[in-house]
Amino acid sequence: MSTDPYEELGGDGFKRLLAAARRRTERTGGALDGDIGITGPTEAERRTVIGITGRYRPMTVKRLTVPLADLDGYFLTRFGTGLLETLGRLHGPLRDRPAERADETDQRAHALAGARATPLADHDWYAAWLERIAADGTLTRLLRRGDTHLLQAAVKVLGHLPDLQEPPSAQGRVPLPLPVLAERATGDTKALVPGSPLEQLVLRALAERGAGEAVPRDRAGRRSLWESAGAVADDLASQVLVLNTGALGTGMVGDWLRDATDSGIPFRLTLHQLTVDDVTPAARDIHVCENPAVLRAAAAELAGSAAALVCTEGIPSAACHKFLAAAAGAGARLHWRADFDWTGLRITADAMRRHGARSWRMAAADYRAALGQAESTPLTGAPAPSPWDPELARAMTASDRAVMEERLLPELLRDLRDASSLVGGGPSLRREHRWTRARPAAPS
Numbered sequence: 001m002s003t004d005p006y007e008e009l010g011g012d013g014f015k016r017l018l019a020a021a022r023r024r025t026e027r028t029g030g031a032l033d034g035d036i037g038i039t040g041p042t043e044a045e046r047r048t049v050i051g052i053t054g055r056y057r058p059m060t061v062k063r064l065t066v067p068l069a070d071l072d073g074y075f076l077t078r079f080g081t082g083l084l085e086t087l088g089r090l091h092g093p094l095r096d097r098p099a100e101r102a103d104e105t106d107q108r109a110h111a112l113a114g115a116r117a118t119p120l121a122d123h124d125w126y127a128a129w130l131e132r133i134a135a136d137g138t139l140t141r142l143l144r145r146g147d148t149h150l151l152q153a154a155v156k157v158l159g160h161l162p163d164l165q166e167p168p169s170a171q172g173r174v175p176l177p178l179p180v181l182a183e184r185a186t187g188d189t190k191a192l193v194p195g196s197p198l199e200q201l202v203l204r205a206l207a208e209r210g211a212g213e214a215v216p217r218d219r220a221g222r223r224s225l226w227e228s229a230g231a232v233a234d235d236l237a238s239q240v241l242v243l244n245t246g247a248l249g250t251g252m253v254g255d256w257l258r259d260a261t262d263s264g265i266p267f268r269l270t271l272h273q274l275t276v277d278d279v280t281p282a283a284r285d286i287h288v289c290e291n292p293a294v295l296r297a298a299a300a301e302l303a304g305s306a307a308a309l310v311c312t313e314g315i316p317s318a319a320c321h322k323f324l325a326a327a328a329g330a331g332a333r334l335h336w337r338a339d340f341d342w343t344g345l346r347i348t349a350d351a352m353r354r355h356g357a358r359s360w361r362m363a364a365a366d367y368r369a370a371l372g373q374a375e376s377t378p379l380t381g382a383p384a385p386s387p388w389d390p391e392l393a394r395a396m397t398a399s400d401r402a403v404m405e406e407r408l409l410p411e412l413l414r415d416l417r418d419a420s421s422l423v424g425g426g427p428s429l430r431r432e433h434r435w436t437r438a439r440p441a442a443p444s
Contacts, residue, residue: 005079006090013048021071022087022094029098030084032072037065104143111139111148115155120164125209133204147197154201156185157192162230164209175232175271175318194222194233210315211343211381227318238271240320241311243295244304244420246282248330253277264304266295271319274326281327283308287360287416288324290314290338290347293406298416307419312338315347321354328355335360335419337412340367341402345384345393352388361408361415364391370408376401 009018020036028034038045041064046057049064052074057064072083079086088094112130120126133139133151142148158164162176182191192199203215206225216222223233232238246261247254253273260267269279286308289295295311312320328334334357338344351357379402386392396402405412 006086009086009090011044012042013044016045017048017066017071018087018090021068021083022091024068025084025087026095026097029096030094032068032083035065035067036071037063039063104140107143107148108134108139111143111151115151118155118159120155120158123209125212126158126205128212129205129208132208133201138201150198150201153186153191153198154205157181157198157202158205158229160185164229175227175235175238175322176230177235178226178231178233181231194219211346211384213381224315224317227321228315230318232271232318235271235275235318238317238319240269240274240317240323241292241295241313242267242269242281242323243299243309243311244283244306245286245308245310245327248280248282249278251277251279253279257281261304264299264302264306266299269319269323271317271322274319274322279323279326280330281308281323281332283327283332285333285335285419286310286324286327287419288312288334288336288351288357289405289412290344291405294409294412297409298413301413302417302420305420306413306416309416312347315343316351324351324355324357328357334358337362337405339402339404340370340392340396341379342381342384342396344405345386345396349385349387359388361411362386362392363389364395366408366411367392367395367403370403371399371401373407376403378402 008014016038017036020038024034024036025031038049039062041049041061043059045064046059046061049066050057052066053070068083075086076082081089084094112134115121115130118126139151142150160176160181178192179189183189185191186198192202200215203222203225206229207213207215210225210228216225220237223237226233227238242257242260243266244261244264245257247257253269254277257267257269257279273279288310290312292311292313295309298306298309310320310324316324324334334351334355336348336351336357337360338347340362348357348359348362352359376399379396379400383397384393386396
């Protein structure tokens with residue numbers, strides 16, 4: 001014979017009734033006012049409700065309702081424990097969901113206040129990032145998993161990124177390896193490994209800082225996001241494509257660049273090579289394009305007679321920025337262009353701020369001329385200004401069309417050919433700096 005006084009509550013007549021009572025009392029913080037109901041009751045449930053309430057219910061009834069006060073009185077009389085205590089003894093303590101929600105609200109407010117305690121909070125992109133993770137459930141998931149420390153860690157990582165520091169870091173142009181960044185911000189060199197929750201949080205902020213788009217799924221896109229803020233995931237993967245830039249100095253990488261310039265062939269440099277050899281381009285004027293097709297055409301059609309050209313291959317890599325910073329630091333003039341889309345405008349504006357570059361066929365007139373030549377694609381992403389020519393952004397907004405720079409290829413090649421003869425590129429550039437190649441010592 002069972003000694004469990006609550007054994008009968010495990011029967012079919014009570015199961016749904018108790019589940020409904022638990023949901024209701026947890027939702028209201030234990031309040032015993034109001035009713036609970038059961039739709040499509042079984043015969044066992046109908047008899048149970050009649051026994052609790054003392055009121056007859058016909059077999060045809062579609063829904064049974066029971067006042068919580070009646071259920072509480074029934075349990076108190078039968079078992080000596082009211083509804084709340086009975087539910088707790090059967091299936092564990094009741095949750096106080098209103099109190100939990102209030103506590104979660106306090107935690108959210110505290111977490112967001114902590115995240116706003118940084119100079120970065122003055123930036124629109126940072127505020128938009130916080131607003132987005134608070135609205136889409138990310139912050140709630142962190143709270144419920146007990147991972148709010150990840151938000152604070154993300155804030156610290158963002159604060160340590162060289163190009164985001166306020167004021168900008170004196171070393172803001174020296175790419176920071178991700179393990180070093182992770183150790184400085186969190187004390188754990190592996191905290192920012194690909195796919196980690198912390199990496200995802202930080203990359204979402206950097207994506208918001210860019211065009212406000214989603215974090216790229218591909219490795220190259222994620223690497224570009226890091227590099228846009230002064231960090232580098234892989235100094236071998238970060239590369240820059242160049243043509244006819246020459247090189248100063250006597251290092252091995254400089255020799256390779258001079259040999260490539262002698263032959264008028266493109267050359268690809270890694271950030272590792274640029275760091276080891278500290279290469280400085282020799283060209284006095286360097287043109288910069290976004291798409292490899294432009295550099296490939298210049299190499300094929302002009303070869304050694306083309307002016308110095310650097311291709312960013314989309315958003316400039318850390319290697320690209322290092323190479324061009326060295327050129328600008330040595331007095332070179334940078335002539336910059338990109339696609340006529342919102343990202344291209346951001347890239348060009350950043351180059352002007354970062355390197356003192358000037359625009360190259362990036363005026364409203366160039367855009368309109370290219371737009372009228374053939375089909376174009378719709379503009380996507382958040383609009384961007386064009387401070388070097390405000391009319392360009394207005395024209396792009398009006399047409400809502402993007403134009404890739406390959407549309408201007410004949411004009412760009414003509415500029416590269418003409419600039420080479422005007423600024424001393426091509427053979428004259430190579431002869432001028434050939435003396436910098438290391439020579440074997442004369443025999444004694």
